[in-house]
Amino acid sequence: ELSQRLKTVVDYFPEKARVADIGSDHAYLPCYAIIEKKAVFAIAGEVVEGPYQSACTHVQGLALTKDISVRKGNGLAVINSEDKINTIVIAGMGGPLIRSILEAEPQRLTDNMRLILQPNVAANSIREWAQLNQYQIISETILEEDEKIYEILVLEKSATTVSYNTNEIKFGPFLQNEKSTTFIKFWKSERTTLQTIIKRIEKGSQNEASHAKITTLQQRIQEIDEVLA
Numbered sequence: 714e715l716s717q718r719l720k721t722v723v724d725y726f727p728e729k730a731r732v733a734d735i736g737s738d739h740a741y742l743p744c745y746a747i748i749e750k751k752a753v754f755a756i757a758g759e760v761v762e763g764p765y766q767s768a769c770t771h772v773q774g775l776a777l778t779k780d781i782s783v784r785k786g787n788g789l790a791v792i793n794s795e796d797k798i799n800t801i802v803i804a805g806m807g808g809p810l811i812r813s814i815l816e817a818e819p820q821r822l823t824d825n826m827r828l829i830l831q832p833n834v835a836a837n838s839i840r841e842w843a844q845l846n847q848y849q850i851i852s853e854t855i856l857e858e859d860e861k862i863y864e865i866l867v868l869e870k871s872a873t874t875v876s877y878n879t880n881e882i883k884f885g886p887f888l889q890n891e892k893s894t895t896f897i898k899f900w901k902s903e904r905t906t907l908q909t910i911i912k913r914i915e916k917g918s919q920n921e922a923s924h925a926k927i928t929t930l931q932q933r934i935q936e937i938d939e940v941l942a
């Protein structure tokens with residue numbers, strides 16, 4: 714059974730989705746999408762040999778080689794124009810890594826592609842990339858599964874300038890408006906982490922650098938308090 718996290722990613726596929734799942738690992742997501750008829754074609758991209766082999770094995774085992782092309786390569790490099798990809802998935806990695814994959818081969822991205830991104834941490838780096846590259850965040854979700862909280866961001870190329878304020882970049886334009894119980898839980902836990910770090914620094918030897926660090930962390934706590942208020 715596919716995780717709720719990846720099922721939610723699939724829920725954002727457009728009609729007649731032609732998907733590139735970058736960093737596909739076992740190719741679970743493309744297999745599910747093809748079997749459930751949520752996609753008509755998929756590429757499972759992997760840069761590491763082990764996961765690439767497990768993707769091949771899984772796709773062959775389910776007899777899906779006609780609909781899923783497993784390719785070994787770095788990031789977006791596995792996508793060619795004749796694949797007519799309209800949906801890109803990059804899930805289960807840190808936000809900065811997802812961003813670096815998008816930045817490495819920007820020429821592979823075409824304006825008709827919907828990007829469905831699921832950063833494990835630092836979603837802000839993806840929202841910054843979206844703003845800089847004129848992608849609109851068309852939807853966001855936050856969900857909890859197995860005691861972990863995940864954010865999913867859906868991006869589409871915009872014809873007009875995209876601009877987000879600092880709170881929108883940090884918390885997400887949709888997520889901070891909704892303020893779901895999961896969102897509140899996520900940021901309360903982040904707040905607790907920041908406070909733990911402050912306490913640890915306070916126990917150590919105090920100097921100018923440690924004071925500056927504490928001030929920065931306190932500012933971040935204050936930002937969280939303002940959004941949760």
Ligand code: SAM
Pocket residue numbers: 735736737738739758759760761764786787788789803804805806814
């Ligand atoms: N996408 C799956 C998911 O969300 O469950 C798998 C996530 S797994 C933690 C991350 C995968 O991305 C690993 O299999 C890793 O080899 C692959 N990966 C990391 N960097 C990559 C890159 N630049 N290009 C392709 N795959 C990459």
